[in-house]
Amino acid sequence: MEYAYIFIILACIFGFFMAWGIGANDVANAMGTSVGSGAITIKHAIIIAAIFEFSGALLAGGEVTQTIRKGMIDTSSIAGTPELLIYGMLAALLAAAVWLLVASYFGWPVSTTHSIVGAIVGFAAVGIGMEAVMWGKVGTIAMSWIISPLTAGVIAYALFMSVQKLIIDTPDPFASAKRYVPIYIFLVGFIISLVTMFKGLKHVGLDLSTTQAYLFSALIGIGMALISKIFINRIKHEPSEDKDFHYTNVEKVFAVLMIVTACAMAFAHGSNDVANAVGPIAAIVGIVESGGEIAAKSALPIWVLLLGGVGIVIGLVTYGHRVIATIGTNITELTPSRGFAATLAAATTVVVASGTGMPISTTHTLVGGVLGVGLARGIGALNMRIIRTIFMSWVITLPAGAGLAIIFFFILKSIFS
């Protein structure tokens, strides 16, 4: 491979730029409900996002990265010409990044997941041939885009109803909140760590058995519940604040839960979306390292995930904080109790998708969660026109990503060969 290093360097530059874009643009959507519910300040949101997006990318980003890397293209048809895959992956990265830029410029909602998947399928189908696309797997991914918002909606509805039953609709909601919120926090910690550990942390030097995974997850959950209990006990009931709105004090307890949920959401987002940036890098590095052979079973180099995690954090710090600031600290219609239900539902769905290697849209999943709470009559007003725009965005994003990727593919091919 004569241009091997150029390819890797190019891939890293494009991939890093893409990660930067995710950090700059996408993280704000993931943090929207948490900041909007007023439970965390913008500054705290940025700190939480930086830490948990990075850990999510590094610890749980592997599966989806493998899917993007080699799950959608049948490489047997190009065994003799591996450079085609390199051009294609570079083109896909470039296409997704350019689309992210264009859409952000015009203020359209973007799904980085849809653009990268569209781009990869596009270059493979046109640049290599229809038979090069693993349509079965691509179909499963497309299905997951419908299932994920639905799942989040159902979970959010159930969470909201459980909150009503256990806390809000009781003789003393404040005392009930103090009692049950630590249990919810345990659940958040337990589920997120369990899914992460199940999928293996071998790449960071941790090899755990199933029993160990359960045990450690439970310990993490209990630890988080205990720590939060300290904070919750500090919250004093101020009867005067309940005069105008009777649940002001209760919502203060939920704010603690919302903070924990925000961490889970950032973790989930990092674990799923890092792949959109580094999946193609991993593919290119894999080909180059195996000396031009398209290795099907090579392990994922951890530095690739690291690069993605760092890229997201830099995007967040250099530009994303401004986008987060536009959320404002308060969406009056979104109190922490519903923000929590919608966000945890989304975070859980996304983390499970990350564990099974499904690249899904975090924003779509979060919107599904919010709609779930809305259907439970828990939100004052939802703007269906905006929600339709968000869901329709993928209709444009798929062909746009594909079209751009095809163009870049032929340009790169003519430059290097």
Add this chain to the structure above:
Amino acid sequence: MSNYVFRMFGSSPMRPLQDHMGKVHLCAAELVNFFEAVIAQDQARITASQQSVVELEHEADKLKKSLRLSLPKGMFLPVSRRDLLDMLTMQDNIANKSKDIAGLMLGRKMELPESIAPLFLTYVKRSIDAIAQADTAINELDELVETGFRGREVKVVEKMIKTLNQIESDTDEIQIQIRSIMFKIELDLPPIDAMFIYRIIEWVGELADLAQRVGSRLQLMLAK
């Protein structure tokens, strides 16, 4: 650049609806002062009080218009949009009716016969009580959203509506009493004056009716 997750939250109509009802309540409550002035035959106070009623009605009108504009189609709400808009119209009718009462009485320089005056004041106050009770019930709307229109909170509101209905039937009884006194004295009054007093009796009763209808609309919302 805008955050779509943020933009998907529309502005909730509950607080504005509560604010509107609060304003309507203030407007109608001014009628107590107005009738006291009428009974005391204090012209300056009558004029000033009618002026405040008009101003408060005007303010309520502004709130009504801005709320209507903030409720375009395509909003997903926890209650039906139709019910909300109907409720707003009924609330607004309370303010309109208050303005009509004060306007007519000022315009025709109406006086209340001594034999019905004290009872009439009670009648007005009881009608305002109905409006106050409707206001209290409407004020639970944001709590209803918090509880997803379920459980204890719904029972609390239902109880409030029950009280509202009781107050309304009180006003009906007082109205009957006033009418029976009027029947005895009406021949001694200038016929046109008597006719207009009957009209005011009717309108004050309508205030309580409207308050009750606001309550029943709220009950419909609970049941959605």
